[in-house]
Amino acid sequence: MLQETVHIAVPTGFFKDESLNIQGTIEHIRYLYNQGVKSVLVCGSTGEQHSLTLKEKMEILSHLVWEEELINRMEVIFGISSIRQLEAEELAKRICNTKVAGLLLGYPPYILPTQAEAMVYTKRIINLSQKPIILYNNPKRTGFDLSLESVVQLSKINSVVGIKEAGNKERVGLLKKHIKRNNFHFYAGGEVELEEKVLQGFNRLSSIAGNIFPIECKEWFSKMLTNQEITEQEQKKMKTIIEQVYQGSPLVNVKETINKRGISLGICRSPLGNV
Structure with a gap:
């Protein structure tokens, strides 16, 4: 099972020619680890996953596995989603025998599978990976909406953890x-x-702003979950953080800040970063 309440969704590093910068990506994960972060999501929800080829995803996975301290001491979650199910299956099979802690399983954009087709896709990845699975339903980005009935049915599988x-x-x-x-x-x-989402029942966080402010974001979220008082000063600080990260393109903003701190994550793949 996945134990951590908060994980950081880390960006993927790219060089100026948009080729993969794995060392920059690993260096940033190591920085977060040294800041006390216990869980990261790699190749997941920062909007870059569908720009990565299967080969690139495999390369990222291989380098993570070689980083023994990180893979042994952090809860590393890996993102899986592909327009082609066969490629998602290949990645799931490779992940199965690693120390990756779990998967974020997203759905193919644009092609709009039926609920029945999506269920087959999901169960195939679950069976091949043998890892705890977080379902990722984001119709705003993919155009596909996993139905209430489908989620309930999948929740009956023990390895589907959220x-x-x-x-x-x-x-x-x-x-x-x-x-x-x-x-x-x-x-x-x-x-x-x-804050509104917590009131609705959300109880875990896949953090973007935590790439820059890991301690502040975790403490803020923890106070929400435990109904602790959040001071006016803390509220103002988090408002400033959210404005800094989410005004414009969050991924561009996060990378620019990380680059300025001396860790080279480079650019986003265009059209992100065009402005």
Whole structure:
């Protein structure tokens, strides 16, 4: 099972020619580890996953596996999603025999599979990977919306441990009425509207701003979950952080800040970063 309440969705590093910069990516993960971060999501929800080829994803995975201290001491979650199911299956098979802690399983953009087709896709990856799975339902980005019935059915599989973004935040309450497991979790994707999402029932965080402010974001979220008082000063600080990260393109903003700190994550793949 995945134990950590917060994981950081880390960007993928690219050189100026948009080729993969794996060492920059690893260096940033190591920086987060040294800051006390216990869990990261790699090749996942920072909007870059579908720009990566299967070969590039395999390269990232291989380098992570070689980083023994990180893979042994952190809860590393790996993102899987592909327009081609066969490529997602290849990645799942490779992940199966590694120390990767779990998977974020997203759905193919644009092609709009039926619910039945999506269920086959999901179960195939679950069976091949043999890892804890977080479902990632984000119709705003993919055009596909995993139905309430599909989520409930998949939640009956023990290795499915949660869902990131339920399609819309109001669905979390409905899902909680149908899913009786205490160990099924609801992950918020990022810090925007996070307080409202917690009130709706979200209880875990896939953090973007945590790439730059890992301690502040975790403490803020922890206080929300435990109903601790958040001071006016803390509220102002988090408002400033959210504005810094989410005004414009979050991925561009995060990379620019990380680069300025001396870790080379380079650019985003165009059209991100065009402006």
